Amino acid sequence: MADAALSPPDTVQKTGRKPFLFIAVIAVMLGAGFASSFFGIWSPMALLPAGKAQHEVKPLPAIEFVSMPQIVVTLAGPQMRTLIMAVEVETTPEKRAEIQLLLPRLSDAFNTFLAEIDPSAFEKRGILEIVRDELATRAIYILGKDAFTDILITEFRIQ
Known part of the structure; x- marks a missing residue:
């Protein structure tokens, strides 16, 4: 009994929900990001610095x-x-x-x-x-x- 009290407890980790939960959270975040971009709530292009794009406004032809x-x-x-x-x-x-x-x-x-x-x-x-x-x-x-x-x-x- 004395040996049982002095022996360290088994340190076997249970691989259960932690990896699954981590992957599920990442998947939900990626899905939400895609959905928000797809539905036009925000655009990934907004994160890039704005370039000096010059849009020339062409005058309408005289009709x-x-x-x-x-x-x-x-x-x-x-x-x-x-x-x-x-x-x-x-x-x-x-x-x-x-x-x-x-x-x-x-x-x-x-x-x-x-x-x-x-x-x-x-x-x-x-x-x-x-x-x-x-x-x-x-x-x-x-x-x-x-x-x-x-x-x-x-x-x-x-x-």
Whole structure:
């Protein structure tokens, strides 16, 4: 019994929860850091010193819009329906006079195209994009590719 009292106690460490707890805490911290960065709460780039990044603000190009007369076309078919459309031509100030000079020709081309569209086509999805593309193609034939930037349909009604 005296030997038992003098012998040192067993110093065997139990490898239980400490390593697991340490790894779990690290994993939670990494996950929280990733989540906060992913959801935009903070950014790791904010920790880096700000460089001398010079962002040049480019001025917008000078643009003008040429209004065309409102287009009213009676649609073919048993129902009396009309298409009412307003169009703007986006251009540069240098080309504005050229477009205004050719507006009657442009209106004629647009009216001719719109009168030839099957009335059932207006009930389909995506007709506005098709009409815009076709009007732009006719404008290229009349004005040239460099005379305008875009064709904008500002009103499109079927009554």
